[in-house]
Amino acid sequence: MSPQDDKAKEVSADGAAGPIILFFIIGLAASLVFGWVIFPKLLYSQKKQPLDFNHILHVEAVEEGCESCHFFREDGSFSGIPKLAQCVECHEDVQGEDPNEVKFVEEYVTNGREVPWLVYARQPDCVFFSHAAHVKKAEMDCGTCHGHIGESEHSRVYEENRITGYSRDIWGKNISGLKEHTWERMKMDDCAECHATKELKTDVETLPWPINWLPRPYEKQSGNQARVKTVKEACFVCHK
Amino acid sequence: MKIGRRSFLSFVIGGAAGTAISPLPWKLTDDSSIWSQNWPWTPVPPDGEYSQVNSICTLCPGGCGITVRKVDNRAVKIEGMKGHPVNDGGICVMGLSGLQLLYGPTRVKTPLKRVGKRGEGKWEKISWNEAISEVTEKLAEIRAQGEPHTVGSIVNSDRGTVPNLFRRFLTAYGSPNYMTMPSMQDSYNMTMQLMQGVTAQVGFDAENADYILSFGSGIIDGWGSPVRMFKANSAWKVDGKKVVQIEPRLSNTAAKSDEWIPIKPGTEAALALGIANVVIMESLYDKENIDSQFGFDAFKELVLNGYSVEKVSNITGIKSATIVSLAKNFAQASNPLAICGKGQGSTPGSLNEFVAVHALNALVGNINKNGGVWALSDTDYIKWPEFDLDSIAENGMQKERIDGAGSEYPHAKSLLNRLPEVINSGDGFLEAIFVADANPLYSMPDSKAIKEAFDSIPFIVSFSSYMDETASNADLILPNHVYLERYEDVPTPVGLQKNIIGLAKPVVKPQFNTKNVGDSLILIAKALGGSVANAFPWDSYDACLEETLGSKWDLLEENRFWSDSNSKVVTGEFNFYPDAMKSLTNFSPVSIEGSTISFPLVLIPYDSIRLANGYIGNPPFVIKTVEDTVLKGKTACVEINPKSAKEFGLTEGRSAILHTPRGKAKVKIHLYEGIMPGLVALARGLGHTAYDKYLTDKGCNLNELIGMTEDPVSGLDAAWGIRARLTKV
Incomplete structure (x- = not known):
């Protein structure tokens, strides 16, 4: 190599270092902005509930709290979002002047149509979840998983994941997947948080609903004892 | 930069x-x-409120209780009803798949009127009013011409309110031509009549029997009430009770029995009498009671003269020692039971065989005894008001039946098997025919002949829920609700030894624009007016049913079944030697069609629990369970013994043409050690040309290959096979 070539290389190296770092930073910053800010906006579509529902108003009017409308059926299964028939028990006619109430009675009650509520907590079909085991037996509070929905005056915007079709509530509002409270996320890991650690023991025979409502590993326990801690082969408890 | x-x-x-x-x-x-x-094509059933509805399955005459699981208004699973006297929680593969008959693609969704040629599949959707008036106009026209007896009907059985409504309708209208699909029950009923002098349903106390001699009855292939027989068979195994299966082919039943005795087909009656011979010779029966019974001397003479062990061994191909040991074991068992009715009992068979087998039961003294054969008087709950016939109806009812039942064959009630011959030979004709809960164009032997007969009937009305072979050849379809959508009474299941009534109830609302066949019939009767309308005082079928069941209704609504605590056993004087037995003096097996020269083999049918062969066709789930030794791709397999196969140069899996005097079909060869040399076996229930794409064109229909042989006494079809030939392709 000639001395002239050496010199040329030196010059070129000195002159290019700045832009290279700059472009690295630009690329880094752009992708961070895209990943953290723009991507979530693109990923979720915003949907409005068919009616704006006021939980506070309803909780005040009923006697048994959440279970007045979200009740357990006789066989121990959970009714979930009320069917029209339940609403009609009180809302056969328009009460008050709220436009939502008018819309509800005119569009749904009169026509006998079910309200197509968007379910924030809907899990994939392969997930088996027994409300009875959690609420009745483990005496968990609805809010542990569902948050303070009972204290809301308006229905939140339902954010639907454009790829999966599920609500944003499952992954959680925080796109990083981190959460502050138990109800902010409903992925499998969040179930596992309790199930991996809790050693709660219950007496199977005293359960008020049919035994076949309990997932299989519970039945497998020796004696009358059951536990919630996930054990080997426990996948099929929830993934039927 | x-x-x-x-x-x-x-x-x-x-x-x-x-x-x-x-x-x-x-x-x-x-x-x-x-x-x-979450691919869009992955089915995800909607969630909802769970509930369970009890009902009765009417897919076969088994009468099992079912529990249907529902999510909101959708039925999602059928299970056996726990505590039901027939099946106690058990269910068969067909019953399990019933939802596909409810939601599947084969349903007729609205009344249809044919617009193209018959069988072309061109239909016009019409309203129920139009459909009813189409039928009424035609019937009124036939009546006005004074020809009411030229209207006939075909239903599945003659028990229960729907068949009785048909009978009542035809009587009021003026026609004696009420016909039912034939089965072994016809032969058993006739046997009861001839040997015990009673009108009774036969019941088998299978659960209490300890030695079961089955003359080809497919105990676990769908004979009798299938789930009940499965359970009885399992219990026999647990308790160490003996089952002997006598048939030329190693069926599932034979394979699970304690002893399989291959027999030359068609010689079962001779074996029964050969066994009787040993029992009498060795005095293994209750001489004191039996010797004095009516006709026993003649029976004894017949058996001793004509059915020595050696002779029977020659006729049947069974070793003498085997016959002797069979007879001894049978007679010395505490509760022996002999049963017949081949396969699922869907064909009546030779009356000789029934009479001989029943005599065997009587000989060991198990008539109306624990573990034996019971003669039950049917629960007589259908008591409808008398009605008057007008002069047209009276004239019509005086005419002889087209099928010769009651006249030419005095013991028979219905001889549908004779209809094709009578019509095709020009000896009789029908102007119109109603078909409900039956698919004669598929399930009657010699289906080509019956198709030809139907072709000459100007007006065919089908009440089928499905687009089956008969419906697709009809002029008008008035679709019935399927069994999960309607109320219906279910009389005592075939072969049960106690009387029960079941009540099927709607599990879901009717999915389509269909109507209960009972309602259709009531509407037609009312539209015809006059004395026909007067015979139908009910507003609806459900009202008729509730009134019919009277005080039992509430209990039936609650439990779905009603057990007759005093099931009545009818006893008449037993006759060991009815006229029907005279033809056994010189035994000759029921002859089958075809010459031995051009058809060196013999084709015999066989039944499988995985193949429905009656009105209901296999739903997709069930057809998937059929083994590839029965149906390979879209071709049916025939079983043949390797020895015979070698003779004709046939090898496993090879395609061949099966010829019989009645027709031919493409088949595949399956070599099977479990079938007697010289025989070819083909499964019943394949080769549909109608229903849905899951069933149609799969294999060949045995009924197109087999003919009919009229039993000389009963007039019923006694054919057990047909001569056949296999040629390589």
């Missing part, structure tokens, strides 16, 4: 680094995995 290659690379690297520490790749990975679980 110059943006070069390096800057660009640096930008990309920065972007990649940034992306890696943003949630984007991780979230997308998670989402895409969930997305892949």
Whole structure:
């Protein structure tokens, strides 16, 4: 190599270092902005509930709290979002002047149509979840998983994941997947948080609903004892 | 500043680094995995409120109780009803798949009127009013011509309210031509009549029997009430009770029996009498009671003269020692039971065989005894008001039946098997025919002849829920609700030894624009007016049913079944030697069609629990359970003994043409050690040309290959096979 070539290389190296770092930073910053800010906006579509529902108003009017409308059926299964028939028990006619109430009675009650509520907590079909085991037996509070929905005056915007079709509530509002409270996320890991650690023991025979409502590993326990801690082969408890 | 290659690379690297520490790749990975679980074609049933509805399955005459699980208004699972006296929680593969008959593609969704040629499949949707008036106009026209007896009907059985409504309708209208699909029950009923002098349903106390001699009855292939027989068979195994299966082919029943005795087909009656011979010779029966019974001397003479062990051994191909040991074991068992009715009992068979087998039961004294054969008087709950016939109806009812039942064959009630011959030979004709709960164009032997007969009937009305062979050849279809959508009474199941009534109830609302056949009939009667309308005082079928069941209704609504606590056993004087037995003096097996020269083999049918062969066709789930030794791709397999196969140069899996005097079909060869040399066996229940794409064109219909042989006494079809030939292709 000639001395002239050496010199040329030196010059070129000195002159290019700045832009290279700059472009690295630009690329880094752009992708961070895209990943953290723009991507979530693109990923979720915003949907409005068919009616704006006021939980506070309803909780005040009923006697048994959440279970007045979200009740357990006789066989121990959970009714979930009320069917029209339940609403009609009180809302056969328009009460008050709220436009939502008018819309509800005119569009749904009169026509006998079910309200197509968007379910924030809907899990994939392969997930088996027994409300009875959690609420009745483990005496968990609805809010542990569902948050303070009972204290809301308006229905939140339902954010639907454009790829999966599920609500944003499952992954959680925080796109990083981190959460502050138990109800902010409903992925499998969040179930596992309790199930991996809790050693709660219950007496199977005293359960008020049919035994076949309990997932299989519970039945497998020796004696009358059951536990919630996930054990080997426990996948099929929830993934039927 | 110059943006070069390096800057660009640096930008990309920065972007990649940034992306890696943003949630984007991780979230997308998670989402895409969930997305892949939710393809739009992955069926995801909607969630809802669970409930269970009890009802009765009417897919076969088994009368099992079922429990249907529902999510909201949708039925999602059928299970056996726990505590039901027939099946106590058990269910068969067909019953399990019943939802496919409810929601599947084979349903007729609205009344249809044919617009193209018959069988062409061109239909016009019409309203129920139009459909009813179409039928009424035609019937009124036939009546006005004074020809009411030229209207006939075919239903599945003659028990229960729907068949009785048909009978009542035809009587009021003026026609004696009420016909039912034949089965072994016809032969058993006739046997009861001839040997015990009673009108009774036969019941088998299978659960209490300890030695079961089955003359080809497919105990676990769908004979009798199938789930009940499965359970009885399992119990026999547990308790160490003996089952002997006598048939030329190693069926599932034979394979699970304690002893399988291959017999030359068609010689079963001779074996029964050969066994009787040993029992009498060795005095293994209750001489004191039996010797004095009516006709026993003649029977004894017949058996001793004509059915020595050696002779029977020659006739049947069974070793003498085997016959002797069979007879001894049978007679010395505490509760022996002999049963007949081949396969599922869907063909009546030779009356000789029934009479001989029943005599065997009587000989060991098990008539109306624990573990024996019971003669039950049917629960007489259908008591409808008398009605008057007008002069047209009276004239019509005085005419002889077209099928010769009651006249030419005095013991028979219905001889549908004779209809094709009578019509095709020009000896009789029908102007119109109603078909309900039956598919004669598929399930009657010699189906080509019956198709030809139907072709000459100007007006065919089908009440089928499904587009079956008969419906697709009809002029008008008035679709019935399927069994999960309607109320219906279910009389005592075939072969049960106690009387029960079941009540099927709607599990779901009718899915389509269909109507209960009972309602259709009531509407037609009312529209015809006059004395026909007067015979139908009910507003609806449900009202008729509730009134008929009277005080039992509430209990039936609650339990779905009503057990007759005093099931009445009818006893008449037993006759060991009815006229029907005279033809046994010189034994000759029921002859089958075809010459031995051009048809060196013999084709015999066989039944499988996985193949429905009556009105109901196999739903998709069930057809999937058929083994590939029965149906390979779209071709049916025939079983043949390797020895015979070698003779004709046939090898496993090879295609061949099966010829019989009645027709031919493409088949595949399946070599099977479990079938007697010289025989070819083909499963019943294949070769549908109608229903849905899951069933149609799969294999060949045995009934197109087999003919009919009229039993000289009963007039019923006694054919057990047909001569056949296999040629290579």
